[in-house]
Amino acid sequence: MPHGAVIIGGGIMGCSIALELARRGYSPLVLDKGPGPGAGSTSSSSAIIRFNYSTPDAVKLAWESAHMWSQWADYLGVTDELGMARFLRTGQLVLDSPATPLCKVQALFDDVGVPYESLNTANLHERFPSLDLGRYYPPKPVDDEAFWEDNHGELAAYLTPDAGFIDDPALAAHNLMVAAIAAGATFRFHTEVVGIRQHDGRICAVQLDDGGVLPCAIVVNAAGPYSSRVNRLAGLAAAKGVTTRALRQEVDVLPAPHGFSIDDGGVIVTDADLGTYFRPHLGGTLIAGGVEPECDTLEWVDDPDSYNDMPTAEVWAAQTTRVARRLPDIGVPMRPTGVAALYDVSSDWVPIYDRSDLDGFYLAIGTSGNQFKNAPMVGPIMAEIIAACEAGRDHDADPVAVNCPLTCNVIDAGHFSRTRAVHSTTNSVLG
Ligand SMILES: Cc1cc2nc3c(=O)[nH]c(=O)nc-3n(C[C@H](O)[C@H](O)[C@H](O)COP(=O)(O)OP(=O)(O)OC[C@H]3O[C@@H](n4cnc5c(N)ncnc54)[C@H](O)[C@@H]3O)c2cc1C
Numbered sequence: 362m363p364h365g366a367v368i369i370g371g372g373i374m375g376c377s378i379a380l381e382l383a384r385r386g387y388s389p390l391v392l393d394k395g396p397g398p399g400a401g402s403t404s405s406s407s408a409i410i411r412f413n414y415s416t417p418d419a420v421k422l423a424w425e426s427a428h429m430w431s432q433w434a435d436y437l438g439v440t441d442e443l444g445m446a447r448f449l450r451t452g453q454l455v456l457d458s459p460a461t462p463l464c465k466v467q468a469l470f471d472d473v474g475v476p477y478e479s480l481n482t483a484n485l486h487e488r489f490p491s492l493d494l495g496r497y498y499p500p501k502p503v504d505d506e507a508f509w510e511d512n513h514g515e516l517a518a519y520l521t522p523d524a525g526f527i528d529d530p531a532l533a534a535h536n537l538m539v540a541a542i543a544a545g546a547t548f549r550f551h552t553e554v555v556g557i558r559q560h561d562g563r564i565c566a567v568q569l570d571d572g573g574v575l576p577c578a579i580v581v582n583a584a585g586p587y588s589s590r591v592n593r594l595a596g597l598a599a600a601k602g603v604t605t606r607a608l609r610q611e612v613d614v615l616p617a618p619h620g621f622s623i624d625d626g627g628v629i630v631t632d633a634d635l636g637t638y639f640r641p642h643l644g645g646t647l648i649a650g651g652v653e654p655e656c657d658t659l660e661w662v663d664d665p666d667s668y669n670d671m672p673t674a675e676v677w678a679a680q681t682t683r684v685a686r687r688l689p690d691i692g693v694p695m696r697p698t699g700v701a702a703l704y705d706v707s708s709d710w711v712p713i714y715d716r717s718d719l720d721g722f723y724l725a726i727g728t729s730g731n732q733f734k735n736a737p738m739v740g741p742i743m744a745e746i747i748a749a750c751e752a753g754r755d756h757d758a759d760p761v762a763v764n765c766p767l768t769c770n771v772i773d774a775g776h777f778s779r780t781r782a783v784h785s786t787t788n789s790v791l792g
Contacts, residue, residue, distance in 0.1 A: 366747070367392060367567050367575060369554045369591055370583035372403040373530065373733055374725045376537035377740035378581055380437075383544035385744055387579070391538075391546060392567070394553035399534025402585045403733065405702035407612055407648055408527040409629055409640055410734040411453045412475045413466050415786040418776035419711065420469045422735045422742075425765035425772075427523060429737035432767075433533075436737065437540040446533035451641060453524030453629040454480075454489070456516050458498050460633040460652075460787055463519040473770055476522060482515045489628075491620040493689055500636030500654035503682040516634060524629055526640055530733055537736075557595040557722070564595075564721030579747060581723045586665040586703035588726035595722050602780040603708045605727040609660040609668050610650065610790075611676045613699040615639075617647040618690040630687070631791070637683040647691075648699070649684045651676075653789035665703055672697040704730035709783035710792050714742050714774060716750045716757070723747055724779060730790040738765070742774055 366382050368375045371393035382389040395401055410430060412423045429436050430448040455461050463479055470477050485494055495512025502508065527533050538548055556568030557580060566576045584591040586607040592598065621627040627641030636654030639647050651657060657679065662668045677697035685691050707713060707727030712735075715724050725743050732739070742763050749761045760775025775781070786792055 365389065365577070366579035366581065367577045368581045368583055369567070370401070370585055370587075371395070371398045371534070371538065371548060371550065372401045372583065372585050373399055373534045373537070373736040374585070374728065374739055375581070375583035376534045376541060377736045378583055378725060378743045379541040379546040379548075380537050380544060381740035381744035382747070383541050383546040385748060386545070389541070389546045390575070390577075391541075391548045392552045392554055392569070393548070393550050394570070396550055397535070398538040398548070399531035402702050402705070403534050404531040405612065405700045406530040406733040407640065407650060408530040408733050409453075409524070410448065410526060411524040411629065411631070412470065412521055413455055413461065413631070414469075414792045415465070416711070416776065416784055417469055417472060418772050419792060420466070420473045420475065421765060421768070421770040421772050422738055424473050424475055425768045425770065426735045426738040428767035430527065433536070437536055439540045439543050441536045441539045443532060443535055446530070446536055447528045448525055449528055449623065450523065450525035451623070451628050452520055452522045453631060454518050454520050455631045456518045456634050458633040460789070461631060461791065474768060478520045478522065480518045480520055482517055485516070485518055489620065491618055491688060491690055493687055496634060497686070498634045500634070500656055500683070502656050503679050520628070526629070527733070528643060533736070554591070554594065557591075559596070559719060562720055564719060579721050579723065579751070581725060581743065581747075583725045585728065586662070586705045588705050588724075590665070595717070595719055597717060597719060597722075601718070603713055603727065603783065605705050605707050605713070607662040607665045607703040608706045608730070609662050609701060610704050610730060611672045611680065611699060611701045612648050612650045613672060613677055613680050613697065614642065615647050615649060615681060615684065615694065616692050617641055617645055618688050618692070621647055621688060632683070632687055633791070635683040635687055637680055637687070639684050649680050651680055652791055662703060668703065670701050672699045672701055704728070704790070706730065710786050710788055710790065711784050712777055713779045714739060714746065714777040715779045716746060717779065729792060731792045742772065746774055
C-alpha cells in the first residue's frame with residue numbers, strides 16, 4: 362500500500378505539513394535522518410515572532426501564524442506529555458534605519474491589521490533608558506576605527522506590542538508531531554532519503570539509506586538547509602526561478618542587563634543601524650544575532666553536513682560588540698557562548714511554498730532564517746496547494762488563495778512561487 366504522502370524532513374515545517382495533510386486524510390509519513398522532531402536547524406532558532414516583512418502576503422502570513430501560536434493547544438487539539446511550547450509576548454522595537462523605516466511597513470501593517478506605535482527619541486529615552494540611541498548607520502566592522510566614531514544624531518523607532526518569541530522551538534515541533542500522529546501521520550527518524558524515483562514525469566517512490574524503497578504518490582521537500590540537495594535527488598538541479606542555499610549563522614548568549622531581561626520589560630530589538638538583533642531569553646539572558654549588514658562577509662555552505670557548528674571568536678566579537686554599543690551596561694562574557702546553525706536562504710529571502718516542475722513533488726523550502734514563526738500556517742498553505750494541484754488545478758497559472766480564519770485576511774500563495782520574479786526585500790533575514 363503506497364503512502365499517500367512522504368515528507369522529507371521532520372523540522373518545524375515538516376511537522377506542520379504532516380499535521381495538516383493528516384487532517385485531510387493523506388496518512389503522511391515523515392522521514393528524518395536526525396534523532397527527533399525539530400532536531401535540525403529548528404532547534405537553533407531564535408524563534409522570534411514579528412510582523413515587519415517587505416510584502417503584504419508575508420505580513421499576513423506572520424500575523425495569522427501569531428494568532429495560531431496564541432491558541433496553540435486549541436489549534437493542536439492534543440496534550441503533549443513533554444509540555445507545550447509557549448508564546449512569550451515581549452513586543453519588538455525596530456530602530457530607525459534606511460533598511461527598516463516605519464514608512465516601508467506602515468501601509469502593510471494598516472492593511473493587515475497589525476498594531477504598532479511610533480516612538481520618538483524622547484519617548485525612547487523615557488521607556489528604554491538603558492539603550493544608547495546613537496545613530497551610527499551604516500554598520501561597520503568592529504575592527505574598523507570608524508565603528509567607534511561618535512554618533513551622528515539619535516534614533517527614533519516603532520514598536521509592535523504583539524511580537525515575542527517561542528520559548529522552545531524544538532518542543533513546538535514535538536507538539537506538532539504529537540498532533541500529527543493523533544491525526545494519522547507516521548514519523549520515522551534516523552532514516553535518510555537518498556533517492557527520489559519518478560515514472561512518466563511523476564513521483565513514484567523514495568529510496569532510503571537502508572536500501573528500502575517506499576512507493577508514494579506525493580513527496581514534500583521540507584529538508585531545511587538540505588533543500589537544494591533534496592531537489593537534486595528529484596532531478597531538479599537546474600531548477601528555473603528562485604534557488605536556495607545554506608548560510609551559516611551564529612546566535613550568541615549574553616547576560617541580560619537591567620531593563621532587558623524577560624522579567625523586567627525586555628523587548629526584542631531589531632537594530633539595522635548597527636547590524637544586529639537581540640531579544641530577552643530565559644534564565645536572565647539575552648540572545649543576539651546579525652541582520653547581514655553589507656560590511657559583513659556571508660558564510661555560504663556547500664555541504665550542510667560539514668560546517669563549524671561552534672560560535673567563533675570573530676563573529677562573537679562582531680555581534681557582541683554591536684550589542685554592547687547599543688546596550689552599554691551589558692557584561693560581555695570572556696568566551697563565545699551560543700550556537701551556530703544554517704539558514705536555507707532563497708534568492709530574495711522569501712520562502713518557496715509551492716509545487717515543483719515534477720508532478721507530485723512539492724516544496725516548503727528557502728525559509729531564509731525567518732520562517733519559524735510562520736510554521737503554523739505553512740501546514741495549511743501546503744495542504745491547500747497539494748490538494749488543488751492533485752485535483753488538477755494549474756497553481757502556476759491560477760495560484761491558490763488561502764483564507765486566514767483568525768485575522769480575516771487572504772494569502773495569495775502565488776507570492777511564494779518558485780517561478781516568481783524575485784521580490785524586492787531587505788535581502789537579509791528581515792525578509
Ligand atoms: C540560528 C537561527 C536563528 C533563527 N531565528 C529565527 C527567528 O528568530 N524567527 C523565525 O521566524 N525564524 C528563525 N529562524 C529560521 C527558522 O528556524 C527556520 O526557518 C525553520 O526552523 C526551518 O525549519 P525546517 O523544518 O524547514 O528545517 P529543519 O528544522 O532544518 O528541518 C529539516 C529536517 O530535514 C532533515 N533532512 C534533510 N535532508 C534529509 C534527507 N535526505 N532525508 C531525511 N531527512 C532529511 C534534517 O535532518 C532536518 O531535521 C532561524 C534559523 C536559524 C538557523
